[in-house]
Amino acid sequence: MTVCEEMGAWAAGLRLGDVPERVRERARLQVASILAAGSAGQAAARPFARVAPDGPVGEVYAGAAASMAHDWDDYLYMGHTGHSAVWAARAFAGEDGERAAVAQIAGDEVGGRLGAALLLGPHNGQFWSSIHCAAGAVAAGVALGLDGPRLAHALAIALYQPPYGLWPGFMGPDSKLLTAAEPAGAGARAALLAADGVRGALDVVEDPRGLLAQLSFAPRPALLGALGQVWLTDTLAFKPHPGCAYLQAAVEAALTAGAAADEVEAVDVEAGWLTVEMERLGLRGGWTPVGVGFSVARSVAVALVAGRLTHAELDPDWLRAHRSEVEALAARVSVRHDWELTLRTVRGAADAGASLRDVPLRAWPRVARRARESGMAPGGLDLRSLARRPG
Structure with missing residues (x-):
């Protein structure tokens, strides 16, 4: 069976x-x-709601734009799937709460x-827009009651033309709200097409010229299995404040x-590499x-000035009214x-069972080269300071 057939x-x-039950909770x-x-x-997503089509596909599109607006979303291992899975399930299941779940x-x-x-690959975290094609298609297809073969084709149709977001449109402007809205809507439409008998390429994920080959530097097909054995929904995490997950601890510390x-002379934040890299990348916002939601410095400043951090x-x-102060x-x-x-962070991921052992050693030079070509070279890490650490 192909990946689409197995998942369907x-x-x-x-x-x-x-x-x-813990997963359902x-x-x-x-x-x-x-x-x-x-x-x-x-309010931020109102222009997107105005152009959303009528019916459940438009519901998915408008909902995903709104929930994306302030980065006040959930995330699981690995992706911010709520923008597609929740809206598509609710839009197509109607009053059937069990089917929606x-x-x-x-x-x-x-x-x-x-x-x-x-x-x-070239995208990561909330920028994984292509996952919403899949999550939207599956959630809508299950809600519609599609059988396995039609669900497989819904996935295949949805992943035929996966989005490839470009960084300037993500980090700063309103166009970021389309990150999940467009692919989630496409996934929902794919389910409707499959319900009407339209067929897709069932090997679109694993084909040598398919999704994994085009959207990753080192394909990891082993991560697509264990359905019903490992529940990624069980890893869902939620943010107390709007903004990237990597700034939550600093904001909470500032508020407490x-x-x-006006009493603050300086704020020193010591952070892991992911937070530091987010800060560097968020500068252009x-x-x-x-721009605030991807910056510790800006978010901490807003939180201290306002005494809170909300939408x-x-x-x-x-932001305009308080610009000079913050x-x-x-x-x-x-x-x-x-x-x-x-x-x-590395030890925690390893203790939880996360590993890159499925990536062969020969693939890593290609990963590094393609990351550099994509403009993804990380900010400098001082390896000498690591060597100087005691123990």
């Missing part, structure tokens, strides 16, 4: 009773999280696996410090909702790399 057969046969929390994010982002979980499981398989903004403080009018404070926030925190 599994999703079509999934029943709520097959899902452990995470899924219920995901619904609450995405609906809250969609409500918070409704199964559809959502199936979308999460397929979307997360696709993100893991594409980890070593008990200091007023400027004083926009996206209200990411409103462009609020900009001056952000300039006094320094973000420095701490090797111990980076190594704790």
